[in-house]
Amino acid sequence: xxxxxxxxxxxxxxxxxxxxxxxxxxxxxxxxxxxxxxxxxxxxxxxxxxxxxxxxxxxxxxxxxxxxxxxxxxxxxxxxxxxxxxxxxxxxxxxxxxxxxxxxxxxxxxxxxxxxxxxxxxxxxxxxxxxxxxxxxxxxxxxxxxxxxxxxxxxxxxxxxxxxxxxxxxxxxxxxxxxxxxxxxxxxxxxxxxxxxxxxxxxxxxxxxxxxxxxxxxxxxxxxxxxxxxxxxxxxxxxxxxxxxxxxxxxxxxxxxxxxxxxxxxxxxxxxxxxxxxxxxxxxxxxxxxxxxxxxxxxxxxxxxxxxxxxxxxxxxxxxxxxxxxxxxxxxxxxxxxxxxxxxxxxxxxxxxxxxxxxxxxxxxxxxxxxxxxxxxxxxxxxxxxxxxxxxxxxxxxxxxxxxxxxxxxxxxxxxxxxxxxxxxxxxxxxxxxxxxxxxxxxxxxxxxxxxxxxxxxxxxxxxxxxxxxxxxxxxxxxxxxxxxxxxxxxxxxxxxxxxxxxxxxxxxxxxxxxxxxxxxxxxxxxxxxxxxxxxxxxxxxxxxxxxxxxxx
Numbered sequence: 001x002x003x004x005x006x007x008x009x010x011x012x013x014x015x016x017x018x019x020x021x022x023x024x025x026x027x028x029x030x031x032x033x034x035x036x037x038x039x040x041x042x043x044x045x046x047x048x049x050x051x052x053x054x055x056x057x058x059x060x061x062x063x064x065x066x067x068x069x070x071x072x073x074x075x076x077x078x079x080x081x082x083x084x085x086x087x088x089x090x091x092x093x094x095x096x097x098x099x100x101x102x103x104x105x106x107x108x109x110x111x112x113x114x115x116x117x118x119x120x121x122x123x124x125x126x127x128x129x130x131x132x133x134x135x136x137x138x139x140x141x142x143x144x145x146x147x148x149x150x151x152x153x154x155x156x157x158x159x160x161x162x163x164x165x166x167x168x169x170x171x172x173x174x175x176x177x178x179x180x181x182x183x184x185x186x187x188x189x190x191x192x193x194x195x196x197x198x199x200x201x202x203x204x205x206x207x208x209x210x211x212x213x214x215x216x217x218x219x220x221x222x223x224x225x226x227x228x229x230x231x232x233x234x235x236x237x238x239x240x241x242x243x244x245x246x247x248x249x250x251x252x253x254x255x256x257x258x259x260x261x262x263x264x265x266x267x268x269x270x271x272x273x274x275x276x277x278x279x280x281x282x283x284x285x286x287x288x289x290x291x292x293x294x295x296x297x298x299x300x301x302x303x304x305x306x307x308x309x310x311x312x313x314x315x316x317x318x319x320x321x322x323x324x325x326x327x328x329x330x331x332x333x334x335x336x337x338x339x340x341x342x343x344x345x346x347x348x349x350x351x352x353x354x355x356x357x358x359x360x361x362x363x364x365x366x367x368x369x370x371x372x373x374x375x376x377x378x379x380x381x382x383x384x385x386x387x388x389x390x391x392x393x394x395x396x397x398x399x400x401x402x403x404x405x406x407x408x409x410x411x412x413x414x415x416x417x418x419x420x421x422x423x424x425x426x427x428x429x430x431x432x433x434x435x436x437x438x439x440x441x442x443x444x445x446x447x448x449x450x451x452x453x454x455x456x457x458x459x460x461x462x463x464x465x466x467x468x469x470x471x472x473x474x475x476x477x478x479x480x481x482x483x484x485x486x487x488x489x490x491x492x493x494x495x496x497x498x499x500x501x502x503x504x505x506x507x508x509x510x511x512x513x514x515x516x517x518x519x520x521x522x523x524x525x526x527x528x529x530x531x532x533x534x535x536x537x538x539x540x541x542x543x544x545x546x547x548x549x550x551x552x553x
Contacts (some may be wrong), residue, residue: 029082054274055095056095057095058091058092059093066164067163067165069163085110087110088162089109090166092153092167093150096172098551099173100143100387101142102170103138103140106137110133113160115135115155117128119151122149124149129222146297147298148172174296175423175425177299178293178342179416181369182289182369183289184370188205193288198285201282202276202278202279204275206242207224207273209274211292219294222266222293223291223293224240225262226276227286227289227372228259237250238250240266241273241274242270244428249432253516262374262385262468263386264468266547291389292389300416301416301552302422304413306483307413307503312409318332318410326398327405330405333364333396337553339411342390343390347383347385348386349509350380350409356375357367358374358375359376361386361396362388363397422551427546435541436451436541442467445533445542447536451531452487452530454528454529457488460553463552465550466521468547469517469519469543470542471508472516474511474516475538479510480508480509480523480532480533480534480542481505482533483505484530503533
């Protein structure tokens, strides 16, 4: 195969779509040199990892309520006297099998008589079964939505005119999204969210999420834009749930003097906090802005999409066809259908800026917040993922916080809506699914080549996942594209795969010698294989970490 690399990891999930900015070189069509097929990556079953933390539910026999059935022509006392099968009992146990799915085990204790069983799932649907005497029944059900559902199991003994009912509340494992803010939760430079002190080397700062403002208790994860600044040496930042072991993965990397942002979707600890760990040699300042949170209540699900370029000021895409840079301190609106989305997932890129500054994305019906989504220097091209709430009229605003003009590129990669069933499943332990620096890897991604990574082949219901992509050891400028692969795993194994169409969007941009991270919510497509393209002209190392996935069933 020419320049395509297959990483046959046993990851049992899927993902949402790659995104980004395309410089002029992106239009070159063919790879520049042949490459070998990559070796298999270590197996990492992401769905299994997600299920490891699934909650179990039970309702003992003592919770069941027994009653005597009415019968024509008999008095209540006669019925009570005739009420046999005194050992009739029902014990319930359940466990989650997916974001909205459950396996229910009904253990019946009874005399040797025929029984009728009705399972009312609490969503307007029910299952019926016949039993005889002591019996164990196993049933499976998938709810259409996240949240809590009340299952009611009724066992009827018509011979002895007895009935017993037990109920079990089932809380779906998946979490839905609620837009919030944008709001600054932490700024170590001016004591927002804690003391006015930078974060020492190899130490963490705690960020209060649950109970902060109107964010409720019990949130499972949060979308934060994390920014590091005032760094005097290089390092990395790790975001993780308070009370859990710090993972080996990282969320953003920085060099001396850099101000680097990255969007993270990170689980929240049981105490309501998230920790941000400074993995650098010296102290740094950290900023964290929230744009939404996830909870196990019915709200907005996520729908990934093939990346769509909706704004490019260089080419007159968006802004009513207006071509030209966004003025310093200027802004523009992006209009989505009214009432359709609660938030949108974007990749926002700034390029050709004439001076240093920042960009901020926010709902158009709110004042411009003090938060920022990405920071840039004069002449720099830099991208960042953004989850931004949508105004009541369906619009969001992008503001150029610099004093000088800049070009802006925006790609739509997905949306959150009340009509979507895509619930987030976070991983207790994030996993590294690709590291081209590793000894068992086939090496850096070739120029104009890609790694094809099987993430969810054959898995039904997983629509997307949350990734962090990082390029390092870059030998020249370039950009990374992330897109679903049109080939199946069997196509690659049989050698019948075709060369995928080169994506026209990107997730991140880099220059020679840079280490650059960015969040990617990538779509699984039809085959559960995702391609990671090196759209530059020199080899580069690539690291991909998975933090969660979206599931519709």
